[in-house]
Amino acid sequence: MIPEIGQFALILALLLAAIQGTLPLVGAGKRIPAWMALARPVAQGQFLFVLVAFACLAYAFVNSDFSVLNVATNSNSQLPLQYRFAATWGSHEGSMLLWVFMLGAWTVAVALKSRHLPDEMVARVLGVMGLVAFGFLLFLLLTSNPFDRLFPPAADGRDLNPLLQDPGMVFHPPLLYMGYVGFSVAFAFAIAALIGGRLDATWARWSRPWTTLAWSFLTGGIMLGSWWAYYELGWGGWWFWDPVENASFMPWLIGTALIHSLAVTEKRGTFKAWTVLLAICAFSLSLLGTFLVRSGVLTSVHAFATDPRRGVFILAFLALVIGGSLVLFATRAPKVGGGGRFEAVSRETFLLANNVLLIAAAGSVLLGTLYPLFLDALNLGKISVGPPYFDTVFVPLMTPLVFLMGVGPLARWKEAKLPDLWQRLKWALAVSLVTALLLPFAAGSWKPLVSFGLLLAAWIVTTTFVNVRERSRGVRGGIVAQLARQPRSYWGMIVAHLGIAVFIVGVTMVKGYETERDVRMSVGDKVTVGGYTLRFDGTTEATGPNYRAARGAFEVSRDGQHVTTQFPEKRVYNAGGMPMTEAAIRSTPLGDLYVSLGEPVDGGAWSVRVYHKPFITWIWGGCLLMALGGLLALSDRRYRVAMQREASAAGGATARS
Amino acid sequence: MSKKLLIPLGVFVVLCAFLLVGLWRDPREVPSPLIGKPAPSFVLAQLHEPAKTLGTADLKGQVWLLNVWASWCVSCREEHPLLVELGKAKVVPIVGLNYKDESVAGKRWLTQNGDPYNVSVVDRDGRVGIDWGVYGVPETFVVDKAGMIRYKQIGPITAEALEKKILPLIRELQKS
Numbered sequence: 001m002i003p004e005i006g007q008f009a010l011i012l013a014l015l016l017a018a019i020q021g022t023l024p025l026v027g028a029g030k031r032i033p034a035w036m037a038l039a040r041p042v043a044q045g046q047f048l049f050v051l052v053a054f055a056c057l058a059y060a061f062v063n064s065d066f067s068v069l070n071v072a073t074n075s076n077s078q079l080p081l082q083y084r085f086a087a088t089w090g091s092h093e094g095s096m097l098l099w100v101f102m103l104g105a106w107t108v109a110v111a112l113k114s115r116h117l118p119d120e121m122v123a124r125v126l127g128v129m130g131l132v133a134f135g136f137l138l139f140l141l142l143t144s145n146p147f148d149r150l151f152p153p154a155a156d157g158r159d160l161n162p163l164l165q166d167p168g169m170v171f172h173p174p175l176l177y178m179g180y181v182g183f184s185v186a187f188a189f190a191i192a193a194l195i196g197g198r199l200d201a202t203w204a205r206w207s208r209p210w211t212t213l214a215w216s217f218l219t220g221g222i223m224l225g226s227w228w229a230y231y232e233l234g235w236g237g238w239w240f241w242d243p244v245e246n247a248s249f250m251p252w253l254i255g256t257a258l259i260h261s262l263a264v265t266e267k268r269g270t271f272k273a274w275t276v277l278l279a280i281c282a283f284s285l286s287l288l289g290t291f292l293v294r295s296g297v298l299t300s301v302h303a304f305a306t307d308p309r310r311g312v313f314i315l316a317f318l319a320l321v322i323g324g325s326l327v328l329f330a331t332r333a334p335k336v337g338g339g340g341r342f343e344a345v346s347r348e349t350f351l352l353a354n355n356v357l358l359i360a361a362a363g364s365v366l367l368g369t370l371y372p373l374f375l376d377a378l379n380l381g382k383i384s385v386g387p388p389y390f391d392t393v394f395v396p397l398m399t400p401l402v403f404l405m406g407v408g409p410l411a412r413w414k415e416a417k418l419p420d421l422w423q424r425l426k427w428a429l430a431v432s433l434v435t436a437l438l439l440p441f442a443a444g445s446w447k448p449l450v451s452f453g454l455l456l457a458a459w460i461v462t463t464t465f466v467n468v469r470e471r472s473r474g475v476r477g478g479i480v481a482q483l484a485r486q487p488r489s490y491w492g493m494i495v496a497h498l499g500i501a502v503f504i505v506g507v508t509m510v511k512g513y514e515t516e517r518d519v520r521m522s523v524g525d526k527v528t529v530g531g532y533t534l535r536f537d538g539t540t541e542a543t544g545p546n547y548r549a550a551r552g553a554f555e556v557s558r559d560g561q562h563v564t565t566q567f568p569e570k571r572v573y574n575a576g577g578m579p580m581t582e583a584a585i586r587s588t589p590l591g592d593l594y595v596s597l598g599e600p601v602d603g604g605a606w607s608v609r610v611y612h613k614p615f616i617t618w619i620w621g622g623c624l625l626m627a628l629g630g631l632l633a634l635s636d637r638r639y640r641v642a643m644q645r646e647a648s649a650a651g652g653a654t655a656r657s
Numbered sequence: 658m659s660k661k662l663l664i665p666l667g668v669f670v671v672l673c674a675f676l677l678v679g680l681w682r683d684p685r686e687v688p689s690p691l692i693g694k695p696a697p698s699f700v701l702a703q704l705h706e707p708a709k710t711l712g713t714a715d716l717k718g719q720v721w722l723l724n725v726w727a728s729w730c731v732s733c734r735e736e737h738p739l740l741v742e743l744g745k746a747k748v749v750p751i752v753g754l755n756y757k758d759e760s761v762a763g764k765r766w767l768t769q770n771g772d773p774y775n776v777s778v779v780d781r782d783g784r785v786g787i788d789w790g791v792y793g794v795p796e797t798f799v800v801d802k803a804g805m806i807r808y809k810q811i812g813p814i815t816a817e818a819l820e821k822k823i824l825p826l827i828r829e830l831q832k833s
Contacts, residue, residue, distance in 0.1 A: 273662075315676055
């Protein structure tokens with residue numbers, strides 16, 4: 001019964017999305033207030049029904065209703081409660097439902113937080129989001145119904161992929177999707193502005209907080225995914241340039257460009273057409289990512305069942321949405337005009353260069369991801385593009401970007417003077433150079449690439465320091481009072497930029513000084529990595545709620561002193577029989593000690609992987625700082641003031657009615 | 658309308674064309690180096706009668722299928738009904754290679770889902786799988802009368818692959 005309610009709710013949501021995607025848009029064009037006014041209530045109703053559908057699916061999973069095909073293939077009665085719940089989005093169907101659910105949540109958020117916007121704008125924005133929701137709901141109902149029944153019901157489920165039975169996986173997809181789908185808001189604003197022909201600074205001001213919020217979620221989601229891969233996949237890597245990872249990274253790069261470009265459009269009124277194009281691209285890449293992941297055109301460690309029908313549907317939808325937007329862009333963009341002028345050396349130029357570099361980076365990731373497909377389509381053979389390509393392309397693109405990150409925030413709008421910039425930055429450069437030259441010695445050995453990486457990180461830190469000092473100089477009071485006077489959006493930028501520096505330190509140190517040992521160990525054998533000595537004390541049997549495991553014990557010591565004992569596990573899950581490696585990781589800010597059990601070899605010996613990864617947690621720490629920077633910028637006074645106005649307006653409205 | 662503004666649209670149209678072509682290709686389909694080469698030999702214990710063995714030598718002189726399966730393999734369930742049909746039709750002997758599996762679980766799985774195999778042999782540690790270049794389950798090989806591998810299906814057999822590739826190939830090989 002419950003699954004049928006879910007199915008029915010989805011159909012109702014589809015019908016409401018159809019209304020949401022048509023009447024308000026037509027109403028805005030023909031100026032029919034009643035049709036425009038439909039946008040908000042219909043959007044809320046649509047979300048309500050998607051929520052009901054999602055709750056029904058979650059209910060079926062939590063109660064192990066194996067008469068639902070989706071539950072029978074992706075859950076198991078022995079699965080602990082939190083994973084039974086998370087399994088709701090562990091399958092293709094469930095994750096698409098999560099997508100629509102998130103889209104609904106963003107739509108309702110826009111509907112509630114847009115009282116100060118003109119009615120036409122609201123009607124158009126919600127209308128565009130309704131069209132996107134309609135496409136995805138149709139996709140769900142036609143090709144990926146999560147509520148399909150299985151008759152006769154299975155005695156027990158096939159189990160959730162053991163790789164996904166992990167706390168990181170409970171949060172990673174929702175966060176990632178919040179980011180992915182969040183770009184739909186910026187997209188909808190851009191399309192609405194193109195249709196309405198109102199592409200001015202106000203448009204940028206409205207869509208800016210939404211974009212920043214989506215970007216912060218996406219940053220957090222990617223970070224969690226990378227962290228999960230590190231501790232769960234058992235080989236200690238943190239980024240694999242896997243197509244599915246790239247699918248989330250491309251919107252992130254374009255989203256980063258968009259955030260910066262929106263700032264220029266809002267403050268200076270320039271880059272208008274460019275910003276609109278970026279907003280379209282960011283969401284298009286989210287859609288493309290969904291297509292790549294869900295259609296199976298590319299192979300990846302994230303193996304999903306291939307079904308060409310699904311691929312064809314998403315591709316058609318993609319062509320319609322993106323193609324339609326680009327046609328609209330080509331016909332409407334010239335009307336909105338160029339905007340203010342600026343000199344060759346100015347903050348505008350630096351930000352434009354930043355945009356070009358970020359887009360080039362996204363383009364090269366796209367090329368690397370799709371290159372195997374291009375070659376195959378042209379019958380030129382089968383190849384796979386791996387990390388060497390991406391590493392070679394990425395570093396040269398990121399280096400000037402980091403350089404610009406230091407200069408840009410210090411340059412004046414409209415016109416900056418190079419000698420002036422040199423005067424202000426020469427000390428930052430000198431300090432960075434000295435740090436980069438000397439610091440690697442402290443780490444043990446001098447390596448050119450480590451020195452280079454540290455130069456980039458030091459450049460960001462020193463230029464940020466110069467920036468903060470200059471900003472606080474004009475303000476009265478002590479240093480604390482001076483700093484406290486700066487707006488939160490400024491601090492948001494500072495924190496996010498420092499996050500990049502922290503991230504670079506992490507990557508540089510891991511690449512430069514990591515030690516990896518793959519050894520065969522019998523009981524009592526010792527191995528030394530990164531100054532730590534590990535002694536293998538054998539394995540014992542352990543049982544979990546739905547698995548059996550061999551649990552290894554490794555006594556860790558440093559200079560003869562006991563440090564800790566690590567217990568990596570090799571698990572076999574009851575339902576699937578799939579072996580899983582559960583690495584034991586001892587994390588400190590200065591480095592991780594990573595032990596994972598490989599395969600048992602003769603006579604109680606095991607093949608063991610022992611890694612020392614210096615500063616690796618800084619990689620995720622840096623990402624966390626970036627995401628926090630975004631949230632900090634959102635808590636800026638002007639948004640809070642706007643919210644208060646909103647609240648009082650809403651209060652007034654209810655008082656009148 | 659300036660032509661510059663049409664560039665993004667043009668790029669996107671080209672991209673779509675490639676994606677459309679890509680949809681009809683299988684990225685997992687990697688040409689096997691073993692095709693046209695002699696099938697690697699094995700002698701393995703039978704699943705149902707562990708005392709007896711079956712080897713590649715016993716199958717010489719006839720066209721046969723080797724299907725790699727396991728009770729833990731999810732995609733095997735997908736292709737299994739097709740194999741059961743094929744087994745009933747008795748067109749070709751099907752040998753099952755029970756790959757990295759518990760024999761008890763394997764036998765139970767066959768009781769539940771039907772047993773299309775003339776014989777299943779046990780490859781407990783996956784050694785034979787390595788010789789045959791197996792890198793995922795299920796996989797299916799067509800071996801001809803001379804003991805040469807003529808075709809390899811990676812992943813589950815589909816109705817289409819069976820009708821269009823495997824069955825015609827088997828008929829042709831049986832004639833020669």
